[in-house]
Amino acid sequence: MPDFLLFFILWVVFSALGEWAVNIWGSHVYYFIASTQAVDGVNATDFILRVLIPLFVFVMLMLIFAMTKFRRKEGDTSSSAHQFKTNKVYITTWITITVIVNFMFLLHPTASATEAMFNQYLPQNNKNVLIVDVVARQWQWYFNYPQYGVQNTVDTNGNAFLELPVNRKVEFVLRSYDPNHTYDTQVDVIHSFWIPAFGMKEDIIPGETRTMYITPTVMTNTTSNPMLRVQCAEVCGPGHPYMEANASVVSSNSFNQWIAQQKKNQNS
Ligand SMILES: [Cu+2]
8 A cells, every 4th residue: 555545544534533532522521611601612622623633643643654664674774764855845735734724723713702702892792781790809709799789799608609690691890809999009919700610711900990701501509510619810829729709500580589688688
């Protein structure tokens, strides 16, 4: 069998095996996700993986072929093996393909995801948005629901607690602790708002107000799935690893009851 044919067959077989493996063990298998934004992120990495598999297999086969097919034969005493100095067709094809692949990644998922992210900020996409003000402080979280007039929501133990209704877009307004709104950079430190299951993370910078949009899609809570918890993801002092808050995604009815109860507790 000619080298070219053998190479081609191996390339097709191993690429197909790789694609099959991504279909079975795609990113969604090892990583619990519970928001539309996380699904977009996982789809993007799976897309890149699928495109790169044939390229990866090609490079690996080239290496293996170079090491096995072109090694010096037993009894060959010539000073060096026959080699091409330059194969212009091969080099041109290779550079063209890799440049095209890189430009394609620049358009999708990079540019397409950036556009989708900016679209999240458009007013027409935020008619029914739930606003949650998040304040980060060494070393705790505060959650406020300004549309309901509710501040510092807590669970039955009095710990800060974040509750969200399923399938409703949430606008997290993220600030570092600044009780007097002085926007003084000395007030608190940099934190990072991260709920692993939502697949998004945003730094919280003193003096800045940042926004993050999430649409939760799975009803669960920290107790049954620790991937759904608020976790600081920026080293912010000795209490940083423990800067967590429990969270829960519930039906919209349960959320309405919960927020009414929070309001009652706050006013009593
Ligand atoms: Cu922190």
